Amino acid sequence: MRIGVLGTGMVGHALGTRLVETGHEVMMGSRSAGNEKAVAWVQAVGDAGSEGSFADAAAFGEVLVNATGGLVSIQALSSAGADNLAGKVLLDVSNPLDFSDGFPPTVVQPDGRSLAEDIQAAFPRARVVKALNTMNADVMVHPRMLSAPHSVFLAGDDAEAKAVVRDLLLAFGWEDGEVIDAGGVRAARGLELYLPLWLSLMGSFGTPSFNVAVVRAD
Numbered sequence: 313m314r315i316g317v318l319g320t321g322m323v324g325h326a327l328g329t330r331l332v333e334t335g336h337e338v339m340m341g342s343r344s345a346g347n348e349k350a351v352a353w354v355q356a357v358g359d360a361g362s363e364g365s366f367a368d369a370a371a372f373g374e375v376l377v378n379a380t381g382g383l384v385s386i387q388a389l390s391s392a393g394a395d396n397l398a399g400k401v402l403l404d405v406s407n408p409l410d411f412s413d414g415f416p417p418t419v420v421q422p423d424g425r426s427l428a429e430d431i432q433a434a435f436p437r438a439r440v441v442k443a444l445n446t447m448n449a450d451v452m453v454h455p456r457m458l459s460a461p462h463s464v465f466l467a468g469d470d471a472e473a474k475a476v477v478r479d480l481l482l483a484f485g486w487e488d489g490e491v492i493d494a495g496g497v498r499a500a501r502g503l504e505l506y507l508p509l510w511l512s513l514m515g516s517f518g519t520p521s522f523n524v525a526v527v528r529a530d
């Protein structure tokens with residue numbers, strides 16, 4: 313598939329690279345074409361990678377990834393253009409974290425809503441699926457780096473869109489039973505509010521290379 317990855321940070325790089333490795337053509341988008349980090353990424357991944365503006369990447373992709381800072385995601389997606397998002401699966405990995413008071417950051421969402429819901433409301437023709445925001449970028453794309461089964465969650469209102477994201481995750485190396493459908497886009501509330509615990513655990517463990525596993529009774 314052609315996939316537009318909006319975001320030039322470590323998540324955009326990790327997902328963009330793994331998507332290329334798993335057979336996709338990827339355009340990395342940023343606020344302006346020619347972004348230094350995006351150009352370096354294209355040089356690293358070769359012919360299946362390209363870069364451009366947020367709008368270029370959104371127009372290019374059949375599937376899109378929002379890997380922009382959570383506090384600026386609505387702005388970034390607005391500059392990508394609502395028409396370029398229309399009808400497309402939008403995998404949202406962002407977290408609305410405010411680092412203005414230093415580390416650890418606080419989760420910023422008014423009235424208990426999630427950013428994913430706000431994105432879905434702002435771009436109703438996009439097919440938003442929240443996933444992968446509950447772990448570090450390396451774990452997202454190399455799940456087998458952890459020695460035991462662990463969990464990744466999907467939240468979104470569009471079942472077909474969730475199936476598309478599930479297939480991308482399986483190609484990364486996730487096992488089917490590890491990909492848990494948490495419900496509609498509203499379930500993203502819990503996925504985003506998990507971040508304070510994730511940050512505390514990272515402090516306790518001294519590494520971001522961990523994840524949670526959901527264990528159910530048979």
Ligand SMILES: NC(=O)c1ccc[n+]([C@@H]2O[C@H](COP(=O)([O-])OP(=O)(O)OC[C@H]3O[C@@H](n4cnc5c(N)ncnc54)[C@H](OP(=O)(O)O)[C@@H]3O)[C@@H](O)[C@H]2O)c1
Binds near residue numbers: 320378
């Ligand atoms: N780091 C992780 O392991 C991890 C794990 C889970 C989830 N997340 C979430 O994934 C997202 C990406 O994280 P990251 O660390 O890779 O990158 P990031 O530094 O949070 O975001 C980088 C992207 O945000 C864009 N951006 C910054 N200011 C902007 C503005 N005012 N308007 C529009 N776009 C703007 C940048 O555009 P330019 O390219 O033009 O500079 C860049 O593409 C975040 O929401 C983060 O919370 C991160």
